[in-house]
Amino acid sequence: MNRQLATGAAPHIPPSVTVAGTMRQVLYALVPGIFAATWYFGPGVLVQILLASVFALAFEWLMLKLRKRDLRLFLTDGSALVTGVLFALCVPPLAPWWISLVAMLFAVVFAKHLYGGLGHNIFNPAMVGYAVVLISFPQEMTQWLLPRPLAPGAPGLLETLGIILGGAAPAGWDAISGATPLDSLKTGIDSGRIVPEIRLAAVFGDFGGLGWEWIANWYALGGLYLLYRRIISWHVPAAVVGSVVLLSLPAWLLDPGSNPAPLQHVFSGALVLGAFFIATDPVSGCASNRGRLWFGAGVGLITLAIRRWGGYPDGVAFAVLLMNMAAPLIDRYTRPRIYGQ
Amino acid sequence: MKQDLRRLTRAAGTRLHHFHGGLRLRHHKQQSCRLPVARPPLPSRLTVPLQQHAGETVAACVQPGQRVLKGDLIGDGECQRGVNVHAPTSGHVEAVSQHLLGHPSGLAGPCVVIRPDGADQWRARQPLDDWQSLAGSELVQAICQAGIVGLGGAVFPTHRKMHHGQAARIHTLILNGAECEPFISCDEMLMREQPRKILAGARVLQHAIGAERTVIAIEDQMGAVREALEAAIAEPGAAAIDLVCVPAIYPEGGERQLIQVLTGQEVPSGGYPSDIGLLCQNVATAAAVADAILEDRPLLERYVTVTGSGVREPRNVLALVGTPIADLIEFCGGYAPDAARLVIGGPMMGYSLDSDAHPVVKATNCVLVLCHDEIASPQPEMPCIRCGECARVCPAQLLPQQLHWQIRNGLWEDAGASGLRDCIECGCCDFVCPSHIPLAQWFRHGKGELRARRRQQLAADHARERYLTREARLARQQAERAERMAQKKRALRDDAARQRKVAAAIGRAARKRSADSEPEPGP
Numbered sequence: 114m115n116r117q118l119a120t121g122a123a124p125h126i127p128p129s130v131t132v133a134g135t136m137r138q139v140l141y142a143l144v145p146g147i148f149a150a151t152w153y154f155g156p157g158v159l160v161q162i163l164l165a166s167v168f169a170l171a172f173e174w175l176m177l178k179l180r181k182r183d184l185r186l187f188l189t190d191g192s193a194l195v196t197g198v199l200f201a202l203c204v205p206p207l208a209p210w211w212i213s214l215v216a217m218l219f220a221v222v223f224a225k226h227l228y229g230g231l232g233h234n235i236f237n238p239a240m241v242g243y244a245v246v247l248i249s250f251p252q253e254m255t256q257w258l259l260p261r262p263l264a265p266g267a268p269g270l271l272e273t274l275g276i277i278l279g280g281a282a283p284a285g286w287d288a289i290s291g292a293t294p295l296d297s298l299k300t301g302i303d304s305g306r307i308v309p310e311i312r313l314a315a316v317f318g319d320f321g322g323l324g325w326e327w328i329a330n331w332y333a334l335g336g337l338y339l340l341y342r343r344i345i346s347w348h349v350p351a352a353v354v355g356s357v358v359l360l361s362l363p364a365w366l367l368d369p370g371s372n373p374a375p376l377q378h379v380f381s382g383a384l385v386l387g388a389f390f391i392a393t394d395p396v397s398g399c400a401s402n403r404g405r406l407w408f409g410a411g412v413g414l415i416t417l418a419i420r421r422w423g424g425y426p427d428g429v430a431f432a433v434l435l436m437n438m439a440a441p442l443i444d445r446y447t448r449p450r451i452y453g454q
Numbered sequence: 455m456k457q458d459l460r461r462l463t464r465a466a467g468t469r470l471h472h473f474h475g476g477l478r479l480r481h482h483k484q485q486s487c488r489l490p491v492a493r494p495p496l497p498s499r500l501t502v503p504l505q506q507h508a509g510e511t512v513a514a515c516v517q518p519g520q521r522v523l524k525g526d527l528i529g530d531g532e533c534q535r536g537v538n539v540h541a542p543t544s545g546h547v548e549a550v551s552q553h554l555l556g557h558p559s560g561l562a563g564p565c566v567v568i569r570p571d572g573a574d575q576w577r578a579r580q581p582l583d584d585w586q587s588l589a590g591s592e593l594v595q596a597i598c599q600a601g602i603v604g605l606g607g608a609v610f611p612t613h614r615k616m617h618h619g620q621a622a623r624i625h626t627l628i629l630n631g632a633e634c635e636p637f638i639s640c641d642e643m644l645m646r647e648q649p650r651k652i653l654a655g656a657r658v659l660q661h662a663i664g665a666e667r668t669v670i671a672i673e674d675q676m677g678a679v680r681e682a683l684e685a686a687i688a689e690p691g692a693a694a695i696d697l698v699c700v701p702a703i704y705p706e707g708g709e710r711q712l713i714q715v716l717t718g719q720e721v722p723s724g725g726y727p728s729d730i731g732l733l734c735q736n737v738a739t740a741a742a743v744a745d746a747i748l749e750d751r752p753l754l755e756r757y758v759t760v761t762g763s764g765v766r767e768p769r770n771v772l773a774l775v776g777t778p779i780a781d782l783i784e785f786c787g788g789y790a791p792d793a794a795r796l797v798i799g800g801p802m803m804g805y806s807l808d809s810d811a812h813p814v815v816k817a818t819n820c821v822l823v824l825c826h827d828e829i830a831s832p833q834p835e836m837p838c839i840r841c842g843e844c845a846r847v848c849p850a851q852l853l854p855q856q857l858h859w860q861i862r863n864g865l866w867e868d869a870g871a872s873g874l875r876d877c878i879e880c881g882c883c884d885f886v887c888p889s890h891i892p893l894a895q896w897f898r899h900g901k902g903e904l905r906a907r908r909r910q911q912l913a914a915d916h917a918r919e920r921y922l923t924r925e926a927r928l929a930r931q932q933a934e935r936a937e938r939m940a941q942k943k944r945a946l947r948d949d950a951a952r953q954r955k956v957a958a959a960i961g962r963a964a965r966k967r968s969a970d971s972e973p974e975p976g977p
């Protein structure tokens with residue numbers, strides 16, 4: 114009774130993880146933060162997510178088609194979707210639709226596929242898209258809605274759609290929009306006021322911005338879920354948050370008048386989102402754990418520097434892009450020692 | 455530095471350490487441990503390959519038609535390069551011919567085909583009862599005669615390992631019972647059923663290499679093994695042997711990883727455990743040594759785990775070398791309907807065969823039959839997303855994603871410098887890769903390529919050296935020839951001069967003589 118069987122290479126038990134599965138987990142982990150953001154800033158958040166996702170997938174499809182890649186395999190890997198969603202979470206909820214279009218064009222076509230597609234991009238696509246539109250359209254990109262408690266007349270879904278798709282200026286725009294907390298801080302400090310005084314404004318909450326701090330909390334919860342599922346390692350988030358706290362602490366202790374408190378830094382802007390979801394992007398980050406610590410610390414440091422001295426109120430996106438450039442170098446100098454050598 | 459390491463490794467097993475990475479795998483071992491070990495019926499034909507070890511093929515020393523007794527030498531390894539092969543049972547040699555070896559290379563090799571006569575009649579045996587009074591080298595010689603190789607899977611000739619050991623002055627013998635691959639349970643069953651034999655083998659080995667102590671390492675989930683060994687160690691007259699339970703993390707049973715766990719020290723890259731005063735042997739090898747020395751039974755059978763969901767009655771069997779794998783599977787109830795892959799070894803490092811006609815060899819520790827849904831890959835290969843998981847689990851502390859890239863792009867020098875040779879091919883990286891890149895396969899291929907290049911390089915170096923020496927020799931010869939010519943010429947010139955001188959002298963003399971005797975013709 115001899116039997117012929119098909120052969121295959123070891124290991125013979127297949128891996129249980131997949132790229133698509135990993136990306137799916139990332140999307141799940143973003144859900145609490147998305148809910149919180151929608152609660153505070155209205156349905157515009159969801160519309161932006163939808164728009165960016167559609168554009169991202171459309172460009173992905175186009176590029177795969179042009180590059181003659183396996184459409185089903187790569188469209189379902191979820192990477193374009195994650196890019197779209199992450200970007201959407203960084204734009205103002207009422208930004209016009211073409212902002213997403215331009216951003217996803219640069220993210221998916223230029224930053225990703227022209228570098229060789231999944232796995233080959235040097236820069237984080239979502240942040241490339243974000244940086245491009247932030248530099249090109251500063252006006253649209255800095256008009257934020259006030260969080261729900263401060264803007265009772267915020268637009269509903271239909272009105273939101275009208276604003277985003279039709280470009281209609283919302284009624285009573287001035288009453289519901291304003292500077293982000295980070296923006297107010299920056300302009301306040303620049304005009305010589307002291308931080309405790311600036312923080313009296315209604316946009317500030319207990320330690321960060323009103324609303325923002327809670328959204329950040331929910332992002333952090335999602336991040337912890339990713340840690341628990343071992344989708345990300347603790348090194349990057351810990352290094353980002355740790356470096357921000359450690360670096361801003363002395364300045365704040367020495368001169369609390371002109372320096373925001375460490376927690377203010379952590380809970381404003383995109384820092385928590387960046388620490389858990391953006392700087393942890395494996396493709397454009399560092400591979401070894403030691404390298405990830407350096408990478409995260411660099412992101413924290415550059416973010417602080419931009420917030421303090423730069424021309425933009427928040428610096429997470431630029432910090433991540435700059436560290437993306439440094440990643441290969443860091444990888445070189447943080448190689449693990451080989452067993453027995 | 456080596457001296458320091460030697461000193462540090464003396465405390466082997468007193469405290470446990472960690473090795474980098476590794477995986478906690480579902481071990482699937484119970485299924486083959488339920489039934490006791492059994493001996494399948496004598497097969498109608500035994501195909502015994504002449505090369506069953508890491509090294510060179512040995513020559514057959516029997517003729518077709520010849521009758522052999524159980525334990526007769528049929529392949530003479532001469533103990534230098536090869537390893538002896540013995541007749542697994544009594545019978546007639548049917549042929550000495552080429553057969554496909556159950557090996558991933560798919561190559562054929564010389565085999566002795568024996569038709570058993572059913573008597574299973576032993577040759578005369580002379581156990582070395584006085585082994586304690588023998589010198590280490592004599593014991594090593596006896597081990598060599600018995601054709602023993604490492605039974606953990608690497609099949610390195612045991613006597614050669616011991617030669618190394620004797621030269622390197624081993625202080626601690628480590629018996630490896632940490633069978634970390636899922637599914638495999640042959641060592642576990644051996645330790646449960648024959649603890650005394652293993653301890654006896656350990657004593658012989660320890661005596662032969664002059665080690666000071668012996669440590670047996672087993673996995674902490676092997677409760678029954680622990681009881682059996684502890685009972686055997688506690689018996690009066692048993693030697694003091696330390697039993698250590700190590701946590702079950704794959705690939706703990708790898709020699710280098712086990713040493714790291716027991717001592718906290720690493721075997722130097724490119725070196726041997728003996729460099730740091732240790733000798734590592736598999737428990738089954740120790741049992742084989744006991745058989746060889748105390749009963750004069752050469753290595754001609756072994757415990758084989760036949761398991762997997764593709765086999766109806768998984769169990770361990772005591773199989774003669776040369777038994778067709780098909781026979782073992784039949785003995786274990788045959789294939790399940792959806793059996794899809796036949797693997798020799800474990801699921802992480804074993805290789806798959808296309809046919810079950812291949813024979814059991816000394817290296818065959820496990821016959822694993824997997825079903826379709828166990829092997830089907832859920833997704834085809836994707837590009838590396840640099841997630842770093844592979845580096846996190848790599849016990850050799852390599853960067854598999856980088857190595858893979860270097861191999862794919864043919865950067866052999868870089869791959870060598872990145873430690874490709876230190877890869878133990880454990881497959882951990884492969885198992886966790888979300889992009890399903892067959893990393894381990896790339897590394898096996900890469901290591902083969904590096905070896906081939908190395909050989910080529912050596913050959914080229916040799917050739918160049920030969921060329922240079924030849925050039926030098928030719929140049930020297932030419933110079934010598936030129937020198938000789940010159941000498942000759944000089945000599946000739948000298949000769950010519952002398953001759954001219956002589957001739958001149960003769961001429962002068964003649965003239966003088968003629969002038970004296972003959973008057974000058976008058977004008």
Ligand code: SF4
Pocket residue numbers: 837838839840841842843844845854855858883886887888889890891893
């Ligand atoms: S596990 Fe796979 S995808 Fe991740 S870094 Fe390693 S090779 Fe790349």
Ligand code: SF4
Pocket residue numbers: 844847848849850851852854876877878879880881882883884893894897
């Ligand atoms: S197969 Fe090689 S590279 Fe992969 S984990 Fe094992 S030792 Fe590391």
